[in-house]
Amino acid sequence: MSLQDIVIKEQPNAQKEGRPSRPSLASRRRQERVAGRTLFIITLLPVILIVLITAALAMRFWPILKEYSLWELVSGTVWKPMQGKFGFWPFIAGTFWVTIVGVGLAVPPCLLTALYLSEYARAATRALMKPLLDLLAAIPSVVYGVWGVVAIVPFVGDTLAPWCKKTLGFIPLFTSKNPTGYSILAGGIVLAVMIAPFIIAVTYEVLATVSQGLREASLAVGATRWQTIRAIVIRQTMPGIVAGVVLGATRALGETMAVLMVVGNVPQVPKSIFDTAYPLPALIANNYGEMMSIPLYDAALLGAAFMLLVIVLVFNVVSTLVLQRMLGRRWV
């Protein structure tokens, strides 16, 4: 239909049915322009917010940077605010330990689940599993925390730790003097369960981008499904899978409540997965707002928030860009 058709058809109609006459073309155009700009600004709001928050944190972080160099803060291992010692290393190390253990535990089963759902399961199974996974993602963080304290911490303390000490004790990674179960491993297990639905969902989406025709091209020469998965499906989607895992890792990095409840929160540099840890989010959540009269304490805690934010932002932006390229417009 051409523009002329519209003009000719619409106007007599409007008159016939006695509708109020339309606003003039100029005013409609003005409306269009205003609406477009408003929506643009609202869409931009999150970006503005992130920039503002980062800037505000950097500003509050600034005072402590006048006293200590960034390197001193990041590599310092002693955290004694009363004595003016602000070493962030135990918290940074704790953050990465818990995240790496959590992601490490989550990735293999998640990958296999996503592969099963996309390559082997019937449509009916998929339709059943999807809502269940979404449900897992909807459970509040604090509930996972309680589950961790009630089930995982005792399991780690009473069963896993002694067993590992006996069988794998010669490896430093698996020994510990910590008799409680409050540990990196407990945090990692809870995290793994929490980010699993997310990693499965993203990986599944990525696997679904492989066209059926490509799979059939491989099957047609007599490849098995598993050979097809390895040689074609995974090969084709590797960047997306990695990006999905990294995106999952950023969730783990920032996850506060559930981890805080099970890792023990002792500011030390961990040496074993059975040691306690004190990740950055827990540090901030536990301490901000208390004892704020200590000099530079505020700057130190907001500095921790700044570092966390920067780490998460960098991981997030990179992995989102990769995923966006792979999934096209389907990814929001």
Add this chain to the structure above:
Amino acid sequence: MEAHIQVRNLNAFYGKTQSLKDINIEIPRRQITVIMGPSGCGKTTLLKTFNRFLELVDDTKITGEVLVDGRNIYDRDVDVTEVRKCIGLLAQRPYPLPMSIYENVAYGMHIHRMKNSRDEYRKAVRHYLEVTGLYEEVKHRLMTPATSLSIGQQQRLCLARGLAVEPEIILGDEPTSALDPISSQHIERLLLDLKQDYTIVVVTHTLRQAKRLADYVIYMYMGEVLESGPAREVFNNPRHERTRAYLEGQI
């Protein structure tokens, strides 16, 4: 005529809808059999029963037999990968695998460990690229991604990839429908050459192509085979009213 494939009382279902109804046909060895019929009549489905691709679709069911050299490919103890190795497929549009031109041709041979040395693989890849007329065009860039080829070249590459696992039968599901006229002609010529050594079954949507290729014709309508026989007989003297209508361009 010696039958290479015999189809006996074959029925196929998607869920509860029946898409193939009591098919009984014989497909002659080392000839080109063309399957024709209006869109949605079950041509693709029939082709998919020959290399057991139908079972890749959820909720499909098959009854009856497809005998290749007298052996039912749906027997319980038949290895489906062997069936597919023996029966190659040229799809409606080319799907080069996400790897180099060389690796595309070597892919199936590697999977079945068909050769003993790197050198043998290289020779075989070259051979099948020559058979499909690609070698001169790509010999300087064997290691570049297969997706860098033109669509027509990609389809010939897919043919080479299929031939490399030494099948006896080649299936084609409208293999030229995505190609330009020159590339289509190229594929048609290849198929005509290949029938010396292979049994070929092609679905085609154009009557003219059918006339150029066919030694033997199967005409389908609404999930049934209305007519099958040597090309000349079917084209010159169709027995069924609907076949006649189709041939005269009324459908």
